[in-house]
Amino acid sequence: MQLPSPRGVLSSHLIDVLAGNARLQPSTLGNAVRTAMVSDDPIADEDVQLSLWVLYELHYRGFDGVDDRWEWEPHLLKARRELEECFEAELRRRARPHVTNAAMAEGDLPERLFGLVDDFGGPSITSYLQREATADQFKEMLVHRSIYQLKEADPHSWAIPRLPDLAKVPLVELQYDEYGAGRPERQHAKLFADGLEACGLDREYGAYLDQVPGSTLALSNAMSLFGLHRRLRGAAMGHLAALEATSSLPCRKYVGGVRRLGLPEEVAVYFDEHVEADAVHEQVAARDICGTLVAQEPQLAEDVFFGAAVCLLMDAILAEHLLGCWQGGQSSLRPTTTADEAVA
Amino acid sequence: MTRLPLAGDLGFTVEQTDEIDVRPCAHGPVLVRGATSVRDAEGEDHPVTRPVVAVCACGKSQRGPWCDGTHKVIPRGR
Numbered sequence: 001m002q003l004p005s006p007r008g009v010l011s012s013h014l015i016d017v018l019a020g021n022a023r024l025q026p027s028t029l030g031n032a033v034r035t036a037m038v039s040d041d042p043i044a045d046e047d048v049q050l051s052l053w054v055l056y057e058l059h060y061r062g063f064d065g066v067d068d069r070w071e072w073e074p075h076l077l078k079a080r081r082e083l084e085e086c087f088e089a090e091l092r093r094r095a096r097p098h099v100t101n102a103a104m105a106e107g108d109l110p111e112r113l114f115g116l117v118d119d120f121g122g123p124s125i126t127s128y129l130q131r132e133a134t135a136d137q138f139k140e141m142l143v144h145r146s147i148y149q150l151k152e153a154d155p156h157s158w159a160i161p162r163l164p165d166l167a168k169v170p171l172v173e174l175q176y177d178e179y180g181a182g183r184p185e186r187q188h189a190k191l192f193a194d195g196l197e198a199c200g201l202d203r204e205y206g207a208y209l210d211q212v213p214g215s216t217l218a219l220s221n222a223m224s225l226f227g228l229h230r231r232l233r234g235a236a237m238g239h240l241a242a243l244e245a246t247s248s249l250p251c252r253k254y255v256g257g258v259r260r261l262g263l264p265e266e267v268a269v270y271f272d273e274h275v276e277a278d279a280v281h282e283q284v285a286a287r288d289i290c291g292t293l294v295a296q297e298p299q300l301a302e303d304v305f306f307g308a309a310v311c312l313l314m315d316a317i318l319a320e321h322l323l324g325c326w327q328g329g330q331s332s333l334r335p336t337t338t339a340d341e342a343v344a
Numbered sequence: 345m346t347r348l349p350l351a352g353d354l355g356f357t358v359e360q361t362d363e364i365d366v367r368p369c370a371h372g373p374v375l376v377r378g379a380t381s382v383r384d385a386e387g388e389d390h391p392v393t394r395p396v397v398a399v400c401a402c403g404k405s406q407r408g409p410w411c412d413g414t415h416k417v418i419p420r421g422r
Contacts, residue, residue: 111370118416173395181394248413279411280398283369 001206008047010036037086049214055080056224095309102305110286117245122316130253135261148220149192150205153178158227159236164296170288191270198264211333219314234300238307241285247278351401355385356409373398373411382409
């Protein structure tokens with residue numbers, strides 16, 4: 001993947017350093033981080049979210065021409081941690097009412113987790129995509145989703161060695177299915193890439209990085225935040241449970257939208273696979289993974305709810321953005337700019 | 345071979361073996377591990393392609409024998 005175009009002072013310095021165009025200046029980096037952190041809304045802040053995304057990507061597949069050793073460079077780790085503190089605080093602030101309700105609800109943990117999902121409310125694009133969206137709008141949704149879906153399942157895999165055995169086994173079972181159950185052509189990320197390509201879109205990982213807004217990057221960054229911190233293993237698994245629990249029925253509607261618009265069959269195949277798979281996964285995630293994890297580590301219950309609420313919050317933020325743009329007759333994507341224009 | 349019924353009177357069964365692990369979920373499907381196929385009420389065998397499958401227990405799935413999440417839109421206590 002190519003390094004993206006910068007979106008502010010911090011991402012500009014970071015990308016220059018990674019590209020080898022500038023030497024890392026700890027004071028410049030530190031000042032840029034502190035400036036970025038005073039953002040009113042870190043979730044929507046373009047510079048904060050792009051910088052976090054780039055820093056996280058060093059732990060996944062990295063960038064073309066960027067030395068792999070940057071992954072563990074202390075100044076970059078310090079910058080990442082400061083940005084994460086600001087991001088996590090905002091996520092916790094927004095999730096708090098949902099976490100409190102779930103913590104006080106009746107029932108066992110899986111039941112309270114499903115209750116949190118059912119009671120969440122908020123905007124949804126599912127019915128709009130099923131019944132009203134144009135083909136271009138449907139493809140825009142695929143472009144937003146490509147940021148995460150092309151590494152589908154990867155962020156939750158970080159949690160595997162961090163769980164007690166009885167929760168680890170069902171997580172591996174679920175992830176094995178995500179990765180195609182032994183058939184490379186059935187990997188969910190691969191099915192998604194096939195759908196993109198059939199629509200005439202770019203299937204390459206990160207191809208649309210420059211075109212999606214900060215809030216779309218935040219959706220992916222929240223998963224990386226949870227996955228990369230052992231401290232947040234409960235949130236990672238709660239996130240997974242909510243992701244799976246909000247997939248099966250919506251995916252059936254997406255299939256309806258694909259058929260209505262006459263989009264390629266490969267796109268329908270991707271969503272169709274998730275109707276059945278996620279009807280299984282939502283039970284496994286809530287009961288066998290989260291239920292077992294919290295039975296063994298009861299102090300993680302609130303973080304499980306926190307992770308679930310964040311999944312739903314980030315989906316709602318994306319839905320609000322898409323519907324807002326589309327109702328105003330606009331594209332939900334950023335215009336592609338050159339690096340110079342983005343910094344200016 | 346003995347057939348093991350999975351979900352009440354819906355007629356879904358699996359072959360009873362030592363490998364079979366069946367777990368009903370409250371207000372949800374039946375999770376089945378270790379089966380190679382699930383037979384429906386008409387006697388048709390549906391091959392298992394996942395490490396664990398969810399078999400419909402509400403009778404409303406449009407993809408029987410597999411759960412498709414429809415139970416979530418049916419009021420409880422029906």
